[in-house]
Amino acid sequence: MKGIFYLSALLITYGSLYPFNFSGLGEHHLWNELMQGWNGRSHIGDILGNVILFIPYGYFGMFSFRRKRLLKVLISGLVLALVLQLFQVYLPSRDANIRDVWWNLLGTLVGIVGARIPFLRADRLLARHQQLEVFPLLVAASWIGYRLMPFVPSIDWQSIKNGLKPLLLNPQLSATNVLHDSVAWLVIALIWQSLKPPRWPDLMMWLAIPVLFALEVLVIYNSVSPSNVVGALLAAALWLGWMQHNPDRVRWVFLLLLGMLVINGLEPFELRSYDAEFHWIPFYGFLGGAMMLNTAVIFEKFFLFGAAIWLLLKLGVRLPVATLIMVMATLAIEMGQLLFDHHLAEITDPILIILIALLYRTLHQLREQQLPKD
Incomplete structure (x- = not known):
């Protein structure tokens, strides 16, 4: 399960930062545009996409840590989502939006909840x-x-x-x-x-x-x-x-x-x-x-x-x-x-x-x- 967890993080990062053509590193107005995203509204398709994207991260993360799993998965998911949005500020082909961080965090939470539901856990199902x-x-x-x-x-x-x-x-x-x-x-x-x-x-x-x-x-x-x-x-x-x-x-x-x-x-x-x-x-x-x-x-x-x-x-x-x-x-x-x-x-x-x-x-x-x- 740990391998799938790391793979999900890698795929999320790859899909979020492609094509890696960073530019505008000195343009501070890009940060202002990112933070102004708090006041906007997201399309239902973007919301669902951002939520679903992080569900595997939350789900498989619960099987990848031994101690304080919930806290580690939540914090690491939040950090990953935030870092990706910060990098997207300098990707012209990406639309960085701070609201996406919360939708990613919600997806992580959905994955965590799913990992705690017995009939959604492969190990519990196979045990019974x-x-x-x-x-x-x-x-x-x-x-x-x-x-x-x-x-x-x-x-x-x-x-x-x-x-x-x-x-x-x-x-x-x-x-x-x-x-x-x-x-x-x-x-x-x-x-x-x-x-x-x-x-x-x-x-x-x-x-x-x-x-x-x-x-x-x-x-x-x-x-x-x-x-x-x-x-x-x-x-x-x-x-x-x-x-x-x-x-x-x-x-x-x-x-x-x-x-x-x-x-x-x-x-x-x-x-x-x-x-x-x-x-x-x-x-x-x-x-x-x-x-x-x-x-x-x-x-x-x-x-x-x-x-x-x-x-x-x-x-x-x-x-x-x-x-x-x-x-x-x-x-x-x-x-x-x-x-x-x-x-x-x-x-x-x-x-x-x-x-x-x-x-x-x-x-x-x-x-x-x-x-x-x-």
Whole structure:
């Protein structure tokens, strides 16, 4: 856990200070602009992004100190957030804002609270349920996180109507989105089948889909599209009519997932009319744009890549080999994006897969420690 804690601090620092083009070191008005941020208002997307950014720091920090853990994590999180904002004063590409320190501190607190809730702690879960697999639970949770970002419900009637407009007004289907959602729900069905209590019916998972759609409509900036509905219905039909009792269902779902990654990574298959550059800077595509959108993309990629690794492990592939397979597959897709327009070819996805594999290894080692010795 300590390694993941230090890695989270490193990633926070990297993402906050990129591209490290410091300037204006003698311009004191920049400090005035930073401190005047107390009086402004933050956009909901920026708030959520800054909170979520520090949740892993607070969570894994509680497992990384032996004494006075809460105090050390809080103070170190506050210092890190403050130092990053001070450095951002001299980054022209960054908007330093002192309010972000408090949102980062809130994220640290959320992580600390999460580390104290028994059902959110892998060690407590494994101590009580020694055969439980935590990793697929995280994969399923990331799918829910992707669908329900930014987690802010609203009972405003206009917001609800906006959430239903793509479904009821001028509905349009996207074949790639239908494929995306149907494969995702098949993965969720496999996770449900492998983890559900014996007495719970198989149909319960499919009955939960309308609940998720209803929650999406209630969450601001979210909506339900015809592709979402058709994708869920197609997955249910495939699972109940063919895959549920098929001994090769794991292999089929993995192949569908891999095919979906290729199609979504290269569509609309329009060849470039110019030479493109491969970006070797990690998380290049995440270092700009809206934090809320970037957070949703992280949830989605964790789900897709985590599911791929988990499926390969279910097929009997060892973790290093499964990691190598997915690194090579995503690297091939990124290289293919050099040929097709509307895409940004970068090294981020292979690095994400390695990080996800390291998380799986950490959770697996923790699970092995909790199993009774012969």
